[in-house]
Structures are given as structure tokens and as C-alpha cells.
Amino acid sequence: MKEQAAGGKVVDEKREHAEIASRICELCQERKTLSPHVRFCPRCLGKKGARARMANLAHQASSREKPEEDPPAHEKTPKNRNVKVLVDFSRREDLLKRVTELADDEFRPLELQILSLVKRHFDTVK
Numbered sequence: 342m343k344e345q346a347a348g349g350k351v352v353d354e355k356r357e358h359a360e361i362a363s364r365i366c367e368l369c370q371e372r373k374t375l376s377p378h379v380r381f382c383p384r385c386l387g388k389k390g391a392r393a394r395m396a397n398l399a400h401q402a403s404s405r406e407k408p409e410e411d412p413p414a415h416e417k418t419p420k421n422r423n424v425k426v427l428v429d430f431s432r433r434e435d436l437l438k439r440v441t442e443l444a445d446d447e448f449r450p451l452e453l454q455i456l457s458l459v460k461r462h463f464d465t466v467k
């Protein structure tokens with residue numbers, strides 16, 4: 342009886358082991374894995390590895406390309422340097438009207454007309 346029981350147990354263990362050993366790949370559900378601890382068959386493992394390598398390469402490439410997208414150092418405008426002025430004419434709308442008329446007269450955008458007036462002012466002051 343003891344031997345039979347032991348033998349049965351051994352058979353059971355063997356079958357269990359065989360089932361685990363023939364674990365099916367989780368990815369393709371077709372091929373067997375190399376060992377019970379591996380979730381994917383060698384082919385899918387290779388694919389996964391290749392995909393990971395590709396992703397890694399793409400990431401490296403993109404991080405390498407980034408500095409090239411930026412303009413050269415001498416063309417860069419320092420981020421904290423304020424070079425734009427928002428002018429509020431709400432207290433002197435008459436001035437805005439006059440500058441606008443002048444801009445129309447000289448076929449200039451309003452911003453450039455204001456810039457031109459400022460330049461002309463300093464040219465005459467000089």
C-alpha cells in the first residue's frame with residue numbers, strides 16, 4: 342500500500358511537472374516556454390527583446406536629436422529677457438487713434454509704426 346501510494350504520488354508529481362514544463366507562451370499562445378519560470382517562448386522572448394532594444398534605440402536617437410532642433414546658442418534669446426512691451430492706451434485713446442492713422446498712412450503695421458516713432462524720436466534727440 343505504501344509503495345503504491347508513493348508511486349502514485351511520484352507519477353502525479355511528474356505529470357504536474359510536465360504540465361508546468363510545457364507551459365504555453367503567454368504572448369503567442371502557440372509555443373512552449375523554455376522553463377516553467379519563463380512566461381514566453383524563445384521566439385517571443387526574442388521579439389520582446391528586439392522591441393525593447395528598438396524602443397531604447399529610438400529613445401536614445403530622439404534624445405540625441407533634441408540639441409540639434411534647438412537654434413544655435415548665438416541665435417537664442419534669453420528666456421528671462423523681456424523684449425516685448427504691451428502698451429495700454431486706455432488712458433490716451435486719442436494717441437492710439439493718431440498712431441493708428443499714421444500707421445495707415447505709411448502702410449505699416451501698428452507695432453512697427455510705434456517702433457518707427459520711438460526710433461525717430463531718438464534719432465532727432467541724438
Ligand SMILES: [Zn+2]
Pocket residue numbers: 366367368369370371372381382383384385386
Ligand atoms: Zn510565443
